[in-house]
Amino acid sequence: MTYYSQHAKVWVSVDCIIFGFDEGKLKVLIGRRQMDPGRGEWSLYGGFVAAEESIDEAASRTLFELTGLNNLYMRQVGAFGSVDRDPGERVISIAYYALINVKDYDERLRMKHNVEWMNIDELPKLYSDHNEMVRKALKLMRQKLRTEPIGFRLLPDLFTLTQLQKLYEAVNGEELDKRNFRKRIKEMDFIEKTELIDKSGSKRGAFLYRFNRRAYNEDPNFKL
Amino acid sequence: MTYYSQHAKVWVSVDCIIFGFDEGKLKVLIGRRQMDPGRGEWSLYGGFVAAEESIDEAASRTLFELTGLNNLYMRQVGAFGSVDRDPGERVISIAYYALINVKDYDERLRMKHNVEWMNIDELPKLYSDHNEMVRKALKLMRQKLRTEPIGFRLLPDLFTLTQLQKLYEAVNGEELDKRNFRKRIKEMDFIEKTELIDKSGSKRGAFLYRFNRRAYNEDPNFKL
DNA sequence: TCAAAAGTGTTAGATTTACACCCATGA
DNA sequence: TCATGGGTGTAAATCTAACACTTTTGA
Numbered sequence: 001m002t003y004y005s006q007h008a009k010v011w012v013s014v015d016c017i018i019f020g021f022d023e024g025k026l027k028v029l030i031g032r033r034q035m036d037p038g039r040g041e042w043s044l045y046g047g048f049v050a051a052e053e054s055i056d057e058a059a060s061r062t063l064f065e066l067t068g069l070n071n072l073y074m075r076q077v078g079a080f081g082s083v084d085r086d087p088g089e090r091v092i093s094i095a096y097y098a099l100i101n102v103k104d105y106d107e108r109l110r111m112k113h114n115v116e117w118m119n120i121d122e123l124p125k126l127y128s129d130h131n132e133m134v135r136k137a138l139k140l141m142r143q144k145l146r147t148e149p150i151g152f153r154l155l156p157d158l159f160t161l162t163q164l165q166k167l168y169e170a171v172n173g174e175e176l177d178k179r180n181f182r183k184r185i186k187e188m189d190f191i192e193k194t195e196l197i198d199k200s201g202s203k204r205g206a207f208l209y210r211f212n213r214r215a216y217n218e219d220p221n222f223k224l
Numbered sequence: 225m226t227y228y229s230q231h232a233k234v235w236v237s238v239d240c241i242i243f244g245f246d247e248g249k250l251k252v253l254i255g256r257r258q259m260d261p262g263r264g265e266w267s268l269y270g271g272f273v274a275a276e277e278s279i280d281e282a283a284s285r286t287l288f289e290l291t292g293l294n295n296l297y298m299r300q301v302g303a304f305g306s307v308d309r310d311p312g313e314r315v316i317s318i319a320y321y322a323l324i325n326v327k328d329y330d331e332r333l334r335m336k337h338n339v340e341w342m343n344i345d346e347l348p349k350l351y352s353d354h355n356e357m358v359r360k361a362l363k364l365m366r367q368k369l370r371t372e373p374i375g376f377r378l379l380p381d382l383f384t385l386t387q388l389q390k391l392y393e394a395v396n397g398e399e400l401d402k403r404n405f406r407k408r409i410k411e412m413d414f415i416e417k418t419e420l421i422d423k424s425g426s427k428r429g430a431f432l433y434r435f436n437r438r439a440y441n442e443d444p445n446f447k448l
Numbered sequence: 449t450c451a452a453a454a455g456t457g458t459t460a461g462a463t464t465t466a467c468a469c470c471c472a473t474g475a
Numbered sequence: 476t477c478a479t480g481g482g483t484g485t486a487a488a489t490c491t492a493a494c495a496c497t498t499t500t501g502a
Contacts, residue, residue, distance in 0.1 A: 003259050004313045008275035009233035012305075012316055035227050051232035055305030055316060079303040079318045081236075081279030089228045090275060092236055092316075094303045162453075179456070180492070202453040204499040386480075403483070404465070426480040427473040 010090050014059045015046035015130065016066070017077065017097040017137035020105070020117055021154040026170040027102070028134060029066075031115035033127055037087040043127035044134070045115060046093065059096040067100060068109050073153040074098040075144070077137045085129050093129075097137035099153035121173070138171075145171055149190070149222050152211040160198050160206040161185060168224065184224060185209075190216035234314050238283045239270035239354065240290070241301065241321040241361035244329070244341055245378040250394040251326070252358060253290075255339035257351055261311040267351035268358070269339060270317065283320040291324060292333050297377040298322040299368070301361045309353050321361035323377035345397075362395075369395055373414070373446050376435040384422050384430040385409060392448065408448060409433075414440035 018029040033043040047062040049055055056076075063072055077095035085093070102117065110116070118124070123134065144150055151167050152159075165181050185191050190212045197205040216222070242253040257267040271286040273279055280300075287296055301319035309317070326341065334340070342348070347358065368374055375391050376383075389405050409415050414436045421429040440446070 004235055004272075004315070007235055007272040009235050010273070010275070011228055011231055011233050012236065048228075048231035049234070049305070049316070051234070051314060052307060054307050055303055058305075076302050078300050079279055081273070081282075081318070083276060083278050091228070092273070092279060094305070160454090177492070177494085178454090179494085182455080183457090199500095202499090203501045204452085204454055206454055384481090401466075402481090403467085406482080407484090423473090427475080428471070428479080428481055429473080430481055 010092055012049040012055070013046050013091050013093045014049060014055060014062055015044045015080075015093050015095045015133055016059065016063055017044060017095060017134050018063070018067070019097060019099050019120075019137075019141065019154065020102040021167050021170060022102045022117060024166045024170060026120045026167075027117035028120055028123065029110075029115050030118050030123070030126065031113060034114070038127045041127040042124045044095075044130045045113070049094075055094050059094075059098075063096075063098050066109075066113055066115065067105055069100060069104060072098045072100055073150055075140065077133060077140060080129050080133060082129065087128070093133075095133040095137060097141055099141075099150060101154060101156055103156055120170075142171055146224060147222065149188075149211060149216060158194065158196060158198070158208040158210055160201060160208060162201060162206060164209070188222060189219060234316055236273040236279070237270050237315050237317045238273060238279060238286055239268045239304075239317050239319045239357055240283065240287055241268060241319060241358050242287070242291070243321060243323050243344075243361075243365065243378065244326040245391050245394060246326045246341060248390045248394060250344045250391075251341035252344055252347065253334075253339050254342050254347070254350065255337060258338070262351045265351040266348045268319075268354045269337070273318075279318050283318075283322075287320075287322050290333075290337055290339065291329055293324060293328060296322045296324055297374055299364065301357060301364060304353050304357060306353065311352070317357075319357040319361060321365055323365075323374060325378060325380055327380055344394075366395055370448060371446065373412075373435060373440060382418065382420060382422070382432040382434055384425060384432060386425065386430060388433070412446060413443060 020027045020029065030042050030044060033039055033041050045062065045066050047058065047065065049058040053061065059074060063074065064070055074096050077097055079092060079094050081092040083090060120138065123131065125131065151164065154167060155163060161182055165176055165178065169175055192210050192212050194208050194210060196208040198208050199205040244251045244253065254266050254268060257263055257265050269286065269290050271282065271289065273282040277285065283298060287298065288294055298320050301321055303316060303318050305316040307314060344362065347355065349355065375388065378391060379387060385406055388409070389400055389402065393399055416434050416436050418432050418434060420432040422432050423429040
């Protein structure tokens with residue numbers, strides 16, 4: 001009989017706020033809950049933490065289960081632990097947000113799990129405290145986006161400056177000045193201009209850029 | 225047999241990073257661990273989350289147990305959940321930081337719990353992942369300190385501008401220009417000058433100031 | 449030919465930083 | 476009388492924000 005055993009054990013789960021960027025909008029992946037309690041309610045995707053895995057591993061595993069993708073950018077949002085946050089049993093949940101490039105997500109897998117991309121500013125009421133989780137995740141993600149080049153995780157490898165700007169506008173919910181934005185980008189040597197041109201967004205076509213992680217690691221002065 | 229019961233339950237604890245400010249230094253409250261495993265190692269103070277309390281309540285209760293103080297400023301740092309972070313059993317821990325005015329802490333209670341104030345930059349190796357918790361707590365606290373007037377929670381009700389400046393210097397680990405600092409303070413109407421003078425720090429004496437929470441709530445433009 | 453997105457510099461204003469001396473007092 | 480911490484303003488430099496027109500091309 002150890003010192004520990006006089007205390008209660010509880011279930012611990014992870015819930016994932018998966019951000020995507022498409023058609024100029026920031027989106028979150030949500031689905032209808034498939035089990036009781038709360039069956040049918042809009043909900044984040046989650047899973048339980050198993051005995052032999054860390055909470056980060058549980059989050060990675062859950063993300064992989066849902067998306068088939070590994071090594072996603074992922075950060076912890078925090079622990080949510082009201083006694084009755086889950087209407088069934090006492091479950092403490094640890095929220096994680098992840099960034100994915102919508103195009104990398106296999107549509108069939110998405111259908112199979114019955115989840116969909118919902119605009120961040122049109123989210124319905126979600127199960128339990130999931131709305132609160134999304135709010136906090138967004139707040140943290142915004143902060144990170146200002147000081148680290150994580151936005152590229154939401155875009156294809158090659159992107160136009162207009163796409164990049166729209167991404168920043170969507171996340172922060174405010175418009176930016178095109179010239180000032182491009183001036184800042186030009187100062188960051190790790191955002192490389194290619195000779196490739198994307199004609200999908202305009203008749204004239206726009207140069208495609210890429211993020212050079214190596215160059216960033218050598219001279220990581222990012223500020224937006 | 226519910227859906228939940230096929231999953232493992234784990235112990236969940238809270239660990240507290242308690243910051244104090246004294247003699248111009250930022251300090252953390254740590255003590256020698258009183259139980260196995262790890263008996264005798266330097267450690268944060270913590271406790272288990274009980275079945276019928278939220279994690280925030282567990283943190284408040286733990287803080288009260290240790291300090292006899294209620295309504296401390298307290299924020300969650302995050303969940304720590306490596307499988308073998310605790311050498312005894314699987315325990316997921318949620319870290320919280322709290323700010324207290326060292327003078328409010330009853331010295332007898334401190335002795336009773338066998339904890340002491342250790343300078344943040346002279347911390348020894350702590351039990352398990354507690355050093356990591358402190359690092360993250362400090363990072364978050366610094367961020368908050370820049371955008372919200374939480375520094376007052378570390379000072380007596382009445383304080384001199386020199387004390388306030390030393391506090392900011394200690395937390396951020398860098399010196400500030402006295403004139404620029406005072407200029408900024410003067411712009412914040414919720415930091416009120418009193419007619420009282422403190423002679424303990426100098427022969428000439430310095431005016432004492434106080435933080436007016438009501439005024440802050442009306443016009444919360446803080447930036448330091 | 450024209451609509452629609454791409455691309456490009458300059459300037460005023462605001463903010464930030466650097467900096468040095470006099471004052472009041474108790475020992 | 477002097478050592479110690481308290482208190483005060485200005486100017487240069489940097490950063491931020493506002494702003495409008497030309498280019499290219501497919502329909």
